[in-house]
Amino acid sequence: MKNKIDKSNNHKSWHHPTVRWGFQISLLFALWIVLSGKLDVLFLTPGIISAVLVVVVTERIFHPNETAGFMNPPSSFKWLMKSILRMCWYVPYLIWEILIANFHVARLIISPSMPLNPALIVFESPLETESANALLAQSITLTPGTITVDMSRHRILVHCLSSNSRESLSSGELIKKVANVYGQRNLKLPNIQQVTKLEEIIW
Structure with a gap:
């Protein structure tokens, strides 16, 4: 019973935009650091900006606001x-x-x-x-x-x-x-x- 509750809570937490956005931005930013191999501000600044822009664009594609006549895709x-x-x-x-x-x-x-x-x-x-x-x-x-x-x-x-x-x-x-x-x-x-x-x- 406890496992079911935990799974339900995890599913709901992923639905929350803050959690989802934070995870995706962190993942992309980490990938940027690995690929660039540098920790200078000159390289980190465009990295975080790029990560945020990518997440914003993909969110609009995969999690659009519900409009008349359309369904929202699953948020998982x-x-x-x-x-x-x-x-x-x-x-x-x-x-x-x-x-x-x-x-x-x-x-x-x-x-x-x-x-x-x-x-x-x-x-x-x-x-x-x-x-x-x-x-x-x-x-x-x-x-x-x-x-x-x-x-x-x-x-x-x-x-x-x-x-x-x-x-x-x-x-x-x-x-x-x-x-x-x-x-x-x-x-x-x-x-x-x-x-x-x-x-x-x-x-």
């Missing part, structure tokens, strides 16, 4: 480490998709017939957190042939350069990869629809 050190590892797998996947899309767009430009078929598509993102949806929107924009035009809560509007770009997004592979980064399971892929009237994109 274990979840954070798993998300970082999953992100390490996601980045090579995204780079590969960008390379493939680059070749596709280049072929469209070089082709004499210019088989372009631009269109706007809209879908309701099944991703639960704001940061996950932001990552999805940015990934779509980074991939040549598609641009995120607007995002309102879970609804995302995308401009596609060709039918191939639409089909690639409609497969749901990118959405599933982003969901995996945030540990979201039981994902229901959205119904992606092409916008045919202006009224359909006035939210």
Whole structure:
């Protein structure tokens, strides 16, 4: 019984921003000292500033304020480490998709017939957190042939350069990869629809 109480208290203490921030800043600052190998004020000052900035940025990514329609991601050190590892797998996947899309767009430009078929598509993102949806929107924009035009809560509007770009997004592979980064399971892929009237994109 005592062990359960201790574990519960440890979990709650990690949730407290002061404890979490202090641990992360200390860890990064210690790493800075080890890598620099110097204890001069000239080296320590940028080290502590860098550690604080990194923690502030990562906190905004992994622990955003709850907004309408979004859930907050779990606030645990274990979840954070798993998300970082999953992100390490996601980045090579995204780079590969960008390379493939680059070749596709280049072929469209070089082709004499210019088989372009631009269109706007809209879908309701099944991703639960704001940061996950932001990552999805940015990934779509980074991939040549598609641009995120607007995002309102879970609804995302995308401009596609060709039918191939639409089909690639409609497969749901990118959405599933982003969901995996945030540990979201039981994902229901959205119904992606092409916008045919202006009224359909006035939210």
